[in-house]
Amino acid sequence: MGEIRRSHGEDPEDDHHHKKPKLSPFITQSQIQQEFAHHQQGVARLNNGSFGSCPGSIIASQKRWQLKFLQQPDDFFFNQLPTQILRSRTLIKDLINADDVSEVSLVDNATTAAAIVLQHVGWAFAEGRFHKGDAVVMLHCAFQAVKKSIEAYVTRAGGSVIVVQLPFPIHSNEEIISEFRKGLARGKANGRKVRLAIIDHITSMPSVIIPVRELVRICREEGVSEVFVDAAHAVGSVSVDVKDIGADFYVSNLHKWFFSPPSVALLYCRKSSLSSELHHPVVSHEYGNGLAIESAWIGTRDYSSQLLVPEVLDFINRFEGGIEGIRNKNHNAVVEMGEMLAKAWGTSLGSPPEMCPSMAMVGLPSCLGVLSDTDASRLRDHLRDEFSVEVPIHYQPLKDEVGARDEGGGFITGYARISHQVYNTIDDYIKFRDAVNQLLHDGFDCKMLGRE
Known part of the structure; x- marks a missing residue:
């Protein structure tokens, strides 16, 4: 899928070149990780949209x-x-x-x-x-x-x-x-x-x-x-x-x-x-x-x-550009990650980038078989339980056989709603990408999870 840029998920303090790092008055990536250290470890948390996330200093x-x-x-x-x-x-x-x-x-x-x-x-x-x-x-x-x-x-x-x-x-x-x-x-x-x-x-x-x-x-x-x-x-x-x-x-x-x-x-x-x-x-x-x-x-x-x-x-103003800087960074990152996932799966985004906030709808391959709200809910549970990926899944019914198609020619009826917040790193999205790719490799279909 090509090289993925890591600019929005890396700490400039981790640069190993011999140049002396510039001191910044703004929060660093390592400090962000400390603020959200209470998150369950190992979970790709791509659903800030539902419940948000409160940093540790605010909890205190x-x-x-x-x-x-x-x-x-x-x-x-x-x-x-x-x-x-x-x-x-x-x-x-x-x-x-x-x-x-x-x-x-x-x-x-x-x-x-x-x-x-x-x-x-x-x-x-x-x-x-x-x-x-x-x-x-x-x-x-x-x-x-x-x-x-x-x-x-x-x-x-x-x-x-x-x-x-x-x-x-x-x-x-x-x-x-x-x-x-x-x-x-x-x-x-x-x-x-x-x-x-x-x-x-x-x-x-x-x-x-x-x-x-x-x-x-x-x-x-x-x-x-x-x-x-x-x-x-x-x-x-x-x-x-x-x-x-x-x-x-x-x-x-x-x-x-x-x-x-x-x-x-x-x-x-x-x-x-x-x-x-x-x-x-x-x-x-x-x-x-x-x-x-x-x-x-x-x-x-x-x-x-x-x-x-x-x-x-006060916490928000620790970031360069304040609330506007955070908004812009989240929007740009979620679009970039959404396009990366869509390219990897041969699908597309559900809306143009300018209509995405800090969330994006990413089409799932049609062969996963998301054909009902129940399928969407069960696939979400499966991703959480088996792959430690937390992401909402949306079922989009077809109307008059009109809709987006994936590279295999099938209609896209399942979409993942990914979020990006300051605590997310590129590894979260790679984990999600690889989980879906594993399902595709295994010939997974939602009917394997049972339908009511």
């Missing part, structure tokens, strides 16, 4: 915050907690370019944020502000928890749901924009109104960067009442400017690509929206004091993840 800081609570809970809750959460919210305001700190709330995760927004929409249907049958438009690859929240809050209150099917593999933003326009048109049919559009910034599975700014603009042109951007994977993976994006609500996890420990997410609610009508689904004595305050006190729980934003930013 979290323990200090937890100890502060245990040492003097009353002082912590009444004097330290409000101040420190406000500090984190202020830093996030600048990070995402919000106008005011009041627009930023900290919640557990994107699932909680979706419940907050969809509860608000459900009340609008139940109270008659939205008419029965008016529509919510979402992408078919929306996160399952978002779909369940729509079911729990919106459809039972009388709202209808329009699902926009996006093509995959995908070749351009225009394909997404075209299908989204069709979905809005269906939502507005027969005199209905589209009350909410839910747009992913980065779809989870398959993983693709969505032209979110353009879709929000189209929503405004088409009179959509409110726009909610589910950006669970965004902060730390792509650039985020909420004013430029223009949505009413924007959520992003901080424990996926921002190095925070689970679980913490930001929920941005634009001031000009009906943000005063949003409430946390867990009602505390702060109810009615604004979503940010409600979310900052929902009973006795561990708030330490929400307090660590300053420490996480």
